[in-house]
Amino acid sequence: MKFSIRSVLSQAMQGQTGWKPQWRNPEPRAEYDAIVVGGGGHGLACAYYLASRYGLHNIAVIEKSLVGSGNVGRNTTIVRSNYLLPGNIPFYETSLKLWEGLEQEINYNAMVSQRGVLNLFHSDGQRDVAIRRGNAMRLHGVHAELLSRDEVRARHPFLDYDNARFPIMGGLLQQRGGTVRHDAVAWGYARAADKLGVDILQNCELTGLRIEGGRVLGAETSRGYIAARKIGLSVAGNSSRVAAMAGMRLPVESHVLTAFVSEGIKPLLHSVITFGAGHFYISQSDKGGLVFGASVDGYNSYAQRGNLPCVEDTCEEAMALMPALGRLRMLRSWGGIMDMTMDGSPIIDRTPVEGLYLNGGWCIGGFKATPAAGLCLAHLMARDEPHEVARAYRLDRFATGRLLDETGGGTNMALH
Amino acid sequence: MRLTCPFCGNRSIAEFSYYGDATLTRPGSNAEQSAWVDYVYMRDNPAGPHSEFWYHEAACRQVLRVERDTRTHTILSVQTA
Numbered sequence A: 001m002k003f004s005i006r007s008v009l010s011q012a013m014q015g016q017t018g019w020k021p022q023w024r025n026p027e028p029r030a031e032y033d034a035i036v037v038g039g040g041g042h043g044l045a046c047a048y049y050l051a052s053r054y055g056l057h058n059i060a061v062i063e064k065s066l067v068g069s070g071n072v073g074r075n076t077t078i079v080r081s082n083y084l085l086p087g088n089i090p091f092y093e094t095s096l097k098l099w100e101g102l103e104q105e106i107n108y109n110a111m112v113s114q115r116g117v118l119n120l121f122h123s124d125g126q127r128d129v130a131i132r133r134g135n136a137m138r139l140h141g142v143h144a145e146l147l148s149r150d151e152v153r154a155r156h157p158f159l160d161y162d163n164a165r166f167p168i169m170g171g172l173l174q175q176r177g178g179t180v181r182h183d184a185v186a187w188g189y190a191r192a193a194d195k196l197g198v199d200i201l202q203n204c205e206l207t208g209l210r211i212e213g214g215r216v217l218g219a220e221t222s223r224g225y226i227a228a229r230k231i232g233l234s235v236a237g238n239s240s241r242v243a244a245m246a247g248m249r250l251p252v253e254s255h256v257l258t259a260f261v262s263e264g265i266k267p268l269l270h271s272v273i274t275f276g277a278g279h280f281y282i283s284q285s286d287k288g289g290l291v292f293g294a295s296v297d298g299y300n301s302y303a304q305r306g307n308l309p310c311v312e313d314t315c316e317e318a319m320a321l322m323p324a325l326g327r328l329r330m331l332r333s334w335g336g337i338m339d340m341t342m343d344g345s346p347i348i349d350r351t352p353v354e355g356l357y358l359n360g361g362w363c364i365g366g367f368k369a370t371p372a373a374g375l376c377l378a379h380l381m382a383r384d385e386p387h388e389v390a391r392a393y394r395l396d397r398f399a400t401g402r403l404l405d406e407t408g409g410g411t412n413m414a415l416h
Numbered sequence B: 001m002r003l004t005c006p007f008c009g010n011r012s013i014a015e016f017s018y019y020g021d022a023t024l025t026r027p028g029s030n031a032e033q034s035a036w037v038d039y040v041y042m043r044d045n046p047a048g049p050h051s052e053f054w055y056h057e058a059a060c061r062q063v064l065r066v067e068r069d070t071r072t073h074t075i076l077s078v079q080t081a
Ligand SMILES: Cc1cc2nc3c(=O)[nH]c(=O)nc-3n(C[C@H](O)[C@H](O)[C@H](O)COP(=O)(O)OP(=O)(O)OC[C@H]3O[C@@H](n4cnc5c(N)ncnc54)[C@H](O)[C@@H]3O)c2cc1C
Pocket: A037, A038, A039, A040, A041, A042, A043, A062, A063, A064, A065, A066, A067, A068, A069, A070, A071, A072, A073, A074, A075, A076, A077, A078, A079, A204, A205, A206, A207, A234, A235, A236, A237, A238, A242, A257, A258, A259, A293, A334, A335, A336, A337, A338, A362, A363, A364, A365, A366, A367, A368, A369
């Protein structure tokens, strides 16, 4: 059913009794032309673009749990393309452009809100880095504005402007950045892919890969063997475990990242603000809760929950930026497992196994990448060559030295 | 998560810094480049028991070798490294 004023009104007349499930719940077929492993944002987007732009129709997405139960439903919903490196900016800008047209394209309200992303700086050095980043963006045709301390203050009077240790000196603003309702992204892509004939197989875990003579033949799953000559892996924090099924070791460690939400309040924060003296980001959801987070805990974890020092650290940063937050109660916190690469940038590439493709290593910032990662993985699977904006995301760059380290954090995960 | 340091006793994780996978061995100076790539960048990253180094930075300043289950954060053992 198409969502429109008409469908909403006609449902209102019928007492909302006519809504149907948003996608089918099919039995697995014996064989598909392509299987995407992982029903997160990236996997679902990939299936949708394979069907809508690359003409494949016999496709399955296999998801070990429920669609949207992974990081796509756990993140802090920030989207932006304010990157520094030439290998990154065109990719994230492609993604932001796809966000801008997504809701019309898939007929689904994903609450794309370009409320602006403001990165604050607190020292002369940080200001210079912000200017450099803004210039790099503009050279790639992506708009960025430098705001003075007074301009920041006029927009956001409730930040701590008297903080002697971390004075707010100004900020770099990307007005086209903002937030997107994360669950709706998973549901919207799932519905749109299903409509094009994609089978979304939930509670279907990949348990092994059948590989012969260096080529992939199919997937062993908890719902039986499914043949496919093209398989795309898109399992976020579980990338290493799944790659191990093909005998691969990855330049990846899995770490837990925690997000927090406060009780709901009236509109206060009208853009995304990041605190540069640590690593902290905050926005207000449309329900009114303040949504915020900081860095990964910093040790290997598959536990989907963090520890208290991270809670304390996040709250300290919150108070340093916005003391009024101390008056609010924190409602909930939760964790997700991040596939942290050794340079902080992702991988979208072929693997040494023919027909097997990898999309992973998204670290703490893969939500904003959802449309472009899906598109680029679809391109790679359909054409067997990288999409032009994802050429830098090679698996072999760690051996060739072509690293993409935005932060200069090296192999220390807590620094990305 | 708390660690029982053999020198200092049971302490908050906030006193320690994580030094990562303890199973990696530094290649010899004549090793192939691929051995270095493996050592610097590649990880087993297991879901389950993991050997790792923790540095007791805020107290005795010893590096400890910890076995920990990455699925539950259960500490299986702590030894001096
Ligand atoms: C707390 C937090 C805050 C974040 N904030 C932001 C942010 O503000 N902005 C941003 O851009 N990014 C953010 N991220 C990162 C972002 O959420 C992820 O990088 C992104 O969602 C990963 O892609 P995905 O949606 O496909 O992952 P997921 O939704 O995790 O999808 C992977 C799926 O694979 C499935 N799977 C795993 N193993 C198997 C198997 N063997 N067989 C079948 N299926 C399997 C999992 O069940 C899961 O559903 C945040 C992440 C967290 C945890």
